[in-house]
Amino acid sequence: MPGTAHNGRDLDVTSDAIDDVNILKGRLWDEESKFDEDKDKAQFRDYEAACDRVKNFYREQHEKQTVEFNIKARVDFKIKKRARMGVWEAIEMLNTLIDESDPDTNLSQIDHLLQTAEAIRRDGKPEWMQVAGLVHDLGKLLLLFGSEGQWDVVGDTFVVGCQFSDKIIYPETFAANPDSQDSIYSTKYGIYQPHCGLDNVMLSWGHDEYLYNVFKDQSTLPAEALAMIRYHSFYPWHRESAYSHLTNDKDEKVLAAVRAFNPYDLYSKTDSPCDPVKLRPYYEGLIEKFFPPVLDW
Numbered sequence: 001m002p003g004t005a006h007n008g009r010d011l012d013v014t015s016d017a018i019d020d021v022n023i024l025k026g027r028l029w030d031e032e033s034k035f036d037e038d039k040d041k042a043q044f045r046d047y048e049a050a051c052d053r054v055k056n057f058y059r060e061q062h063e064k065q066t067v068e069f070n071i072k073a074r075v076d077f078k079i080k081k082r083a084r085m086g087v088w089e090a091i092e093m094l095n096t097l098i099d100e101s102d103p104d105t106n107l108s109q110i111d112h113l114l115q116t117a118e119a120i121r122r123d124g125k126p127e128w129m130q131v132a133g134l135v136h137d138l139g140k141l142l143l144l145f146g147s148e149g150q151w152d153v154v155g156d157t158f159v160v161g162c163q164f165s166d167k168i169i170y171p172e173t174f175a176a177n178p179d180s181q182d183s184i185y186s187t188k189y190g191i192y193q194p195h196c197g198l199d200n201v202m203l204s205w206g207h208d209e210y211l212y213n214v215f216k217d218q219s220t221l222p223a224e225a226l227a228m229i230r231y232h233s234f235y236p237w238h239r240e241s242a243y244s245h246l247t248n249d250k251d252e253k254v255l256a257a258v259r260a261f262n263p264y265d266l267y268s269k270t271d272s273p274c275d276p277v278k279l280r281p282y283y284e285g286l287i288e289k290f291f292p293p294v295l296d297w
């Protein structure tokens, strides 16, 4: 159903929509990404060698992301008004932030967004995917909208409500999370049914889930782009293949999209910044195609 996936306003990542992933697959991600890599891939995401800032971040996040907190975060999202602005304005606003969880870049967030989008564009991928690259981390605006800290905004995501996977970085730090002692939340399935599908599990709250919820009703991004946004930090799943006891067939299709996006997000983190002034007209043209002039954030 190409129409559904590519116009869909109230589109969720449904299996019908994601069937388009298969149709487009050859063009989108059967081939290896061609963008230049200045750094060796092994140099990225080296959490053993990461500085204390990163280690302390994850210690705090893994202690505080409980089921109780996650329910509260979702209620807050629904009842609170945050801001009304356009997408480019949001990009500029994000620029003041430093992500304490990231061992791989010291550049500003606008550089990271432009580097990701430019890498996708250089590889000749479609406009909607370039836009996904451009906006994927805008959820970090939560830091300016009254988040509790960095721990409920950035960093890798994982499932809450069942046993914490040992495929999450620094797994030992979950010992301090009260859910790891809970009689239900600490079991393999916890509050979930076998193969219930990712749509039915609660991922730790942060910039991915927040932004997905903002865009799903306020953009014409296709289902694949929404999936890239929603799951891009879910490394235990898309990189480590954890949680196969919870996922279903539909998630396999979503996984293809998320894996296609990941190299652009991760390996485009080089030390040479992009020129926002030069690139702005091109990307404002793309933004107009997928978003209303003003959105509720």
Ligand SMILES: O[C@H]1[C@H](O)[C@@H](O)[C@H](O)[C@@H](O)[C@H]1O
Pocket: 099, 101, 102, 103, 137, 154, 155, 156, 157, 232, 233, 234, 235
């Ligand atoms: O530190 C990074 C950063 O916060 C990214 O935005 C997020 O997507 C990654 O998963 C995380 O490892």
Ligand SMILES: [Fe+2]
Pocket: 136, 137, 207, 232, 233
């Ligand atoms: Fe991110």
Ligand SMILES: [Fe+2]
Pocket: 112, 136, 137, 265
């Ligand atoms: Fe990113």
